[in-house]
Amino acid sequence: MTSISSSSRWTNADLGRTEVRDTYxxxxxxxxxxxxxxxxxxxxxxxxxxxxxRPFRVENWSRSRREWEAQHEESLPVPVAWQLFNRSFQSLFDADPVRARVAALRTAGMRISSLQVKAAYAAISEVARWTIWNQAxxxxxxxxxxxxxRSLFEGLDLERPRILFLGAAEGYEAMLLSAMYPGGEVVLVDYDEFCVEGRFGAFPTDYPFLGVNPATGARKVWHRDEMDISYLVSDIRDLDFGKEFDVVVSIGLVEHFPDQYKPMAFDWHRRFLRPGGYAILTTPRVALRTKAFYRLFGDLMNFSYRELQNVAQLGLYAHENGFEVLRHGEIKSHNGIICRSR
Structure with a gap:
């Protein structure tokens, strides 16, 4: 691993390098x-x-969700759940986890020394969360x-593609695709307005994406300000696009829909695809460490229905809902499939 200045912008001279910076x-x-x-x-x-x-259901709900439902005497509405989730999850990306861990350790020490048992336990839990987040x-x-x-996305028959990202949040995977298949257009869609500035807007501008130079085919470093990206705040059901995108992608979306709503979720991917276009879907993998993650981070993550799946379950859902699964695989924490409409 070669270190370069944290204030410098990555260039083609950095190809082949990796580096841990303050937040990523x-x-x-x-x-x-x-x-x-x-x-x-x-x-x-x-x-x-x-x-x-059958998929594993994550049901250790966030304290904020439980408090909201107790106060309002009704189930937390899905839009509110996503607003809470986006702000909560983004707080992890915004922080320097090493500094946050040190601060939590200091707080834990003070609470223990003053015999504030409940507060000390909370601080120790925060130490654990920052330790695991830093590692993850x-x-x-x-x-x-x-x-x-990149392995999941490579080898697709795409040139200057139009890419639609449903439930985009910060839009990371669409930017990764745009670097790999440059010269096209990316449309990010999320119905939480916070995501425009709070997630996509907060994404580090110096983050480098490994892609290709379309003129030479050689590897090239891309940054988001070199890409044609627009952000649309909308409920997916209200989109008026036709079948005009070469790629429709969702990352961690369909596992938030119980089975009776999954046909609707998969139809969103089909509705906007050109004939022969690709639907790319990933969902969190079911594994002991993933279960442990959602247990420890429950207060920050678990505001709405969520499943952990294996790749067989994700692919079977896609097949049942009118897709041909062209390829499937597992990455570190997600399942991934590449599909076309049957």
């Missing part, structure tokens, strides 16, 4: 793993739910996971 890791190393070659063969047309099993996001890079996602 940048990684310009080419991937070494083909997630699809590693995937076990699955014939989704023959797969049954008995074989696939900055050190292990399991949240953005650029090397694995």
């Amino acid at each position: 890791r940048a990684d310009l190393r080419p991937g070494s793993r083909d997630v699809f070659a590693d995937a076990r063969p699955l014939d989704f047309s023959r797969l049954t739910w008995k074989e696939a099993g 996001h900055r050190v292990g890079d399991t949240v953005w996971d650029p090397r694995a996602k």
Whole structure:
């Protein structure tokens, strides 16, 4: 790992490098793993739910959700849940986790020395959260996971694509795609207005995306200000686009819909695709460490319905809802599928 100044902008001279900065890791190393070659063969047309099993439901709700519902004597509305989630989750990306951990340790020490047991326990829990977040996001890079996602996205028959990102938040994966298949257009959609400035707007402008130079085919470093990106604040159901996008992508979206609403969620991906276009979907993988993550971070993450799935379950949902799964694979914390409408 080669260190460069945290104030400098990444350039093509940094190709092949990785570095941990205050709030994120940048990684310009080419991937070494083909997630699809590693995937076990699955014939989704023959797969049954008995074989696939059912997704795991995350139900340790955030304290903020429980307090809101107790105060209002009704279930937390989905739009409010997403507003709370986006602000809460973004607070992790905004912070320097090492400094936050040190501050939490100092607080824990003071509370223990003054015998404030409940406050000390809360501070110790915060120490654990910042320790794990630092490892997951900055050190292990399991949240953005650029090397694995590039493997997930590479090899598509795309030139100057129009890309639609549903439930976009900060829009990371669309920017990754735009660097890999440059010269097109990205439309980010989220119905929480906070995401425009609070998530996409807060995304580090110096973050480098490894892509290609369309003129030469050589590797090139891209930044978001070099991409044609627009942000639309809208309920997906209200979009008036036709079948005009080469790629429709969602990252961690369909697992928020109970089974009776999944056909609607998958139809959103189909509705805006050009004939032959690609739908790219990922969902969080079910695993012991993922369950533990959503347990520890429940107060920051768990505001609405959420499932943890395996790749067989995600692919079977897609097949049942009118898609042909072209490729499937697993990355660090997500399942991924590439689909076309049947």
